Amino acid sequence: MRIDILSCVPSLLDSFFAHSILKRAQQAGFAEVVVHDIRDYSTNKHRTIDDYAFGGGAGMVLQIEPIAGCIRKLQQERSYDEIIYLTPDGELMQQGMVNRLSLKGNLMMICGHYKGVDQRVRDLFVTMEISIGDYVLSGGELAAAVLSDAIIRLLPGVLNDETSALTDSFQDDLLAPPVYTRPADFEGHKVPEILMSGHEAKIESWRHEQSVKRTRERRPDLLQ
Numbered sequence: 001m002r003i004d005i006l007s008c009v010p011s012l013l014d015s016f017f018a019h020s021i022l023k024r025a026q027q028a029g030f031a032e033v034v035v036h037d038i039r040d041y042s043t044n045k046h047r048t049i050d051d052y053a054f055g056g057g058a059g060m061v062l063q064i065e066p067i068a069g070c071i072r073k074l075q076q077e078r079s080y081d082e083i084i085y086l087t088p089d090g091e092l093m094q095q096g097m098v099n100r101l102s103l104k105g106n107l108m109m110i111c112g113h114y115k116g117v118d119q120r121v122r123d124l125f126v127t128m129e130i131s132i133g134d135y136v137l138s139g140g141e142l143a144a145a146v147l148s149d150a151i152i153r154l155l156p157g158v159l160n161d162e163t164s165a166l167t168d169s170f171q172d173d174l175l176a177p178p179v180y181t182r183p184a185d186f187e188g189h190k191v192p193e194i195l196m197s198g199h200e201a202k203i204e205s206w207r208h209e210q211s212v213k214r215t216r217e218r219r220p221d222l223l224q
Ligand code: 6GU
Pocket: 085, 086, 087, 088, 130, 131, 132, 133, 134, 135, 136, 137, 138, 139, 140, 143
């Protein structure tokens, strides 16, 4: 999988992808994430990439030329399965969408800033618009990082225990059950007996019960 991210604040993303499992995924060759600075595609000597909105109103709008220049250059090198624009008015990100995207080869993500991008970028280039939740961030970078993380951890070989992504909260519409590790007794607070019984089948059914209970209490909407 290759992910190209277009941003006007690339340094926000560089540190994120230089760490943890995303770094390992890239070093092992499962994923390649390349962040592009939209400013490098500015069409003027001042390297500006935004301008006032036609019709007035507060806030600057990212211009189409630099973004189009960057997209077209990348498209000459490979074809993209999806060109994603991260925006609070996009389709709400959910695990099913992430699962489908993890099966693709090349993804492009465009991060908006200020009042967003010129609508023609969305009309001419974007194939998918995604929001990561009903709140407003100051830019699309954190959303692109969230989406990339959720996708990359699903790639075969990225997680240590390849089955562990399958027992996540949301993977089967149930929240994950509680987990415990040593000590078995912390200041009188004991780990549930069943987990130390060695009865695999009973442990599995206890975990499933706990998942259902947790989901009913915290996210009844998932059980509908
Ligand atoms: Cl994708 N972008 C911004 N700027 N804010 C958001 C978002 C995206 N998703 C939720 N809030």
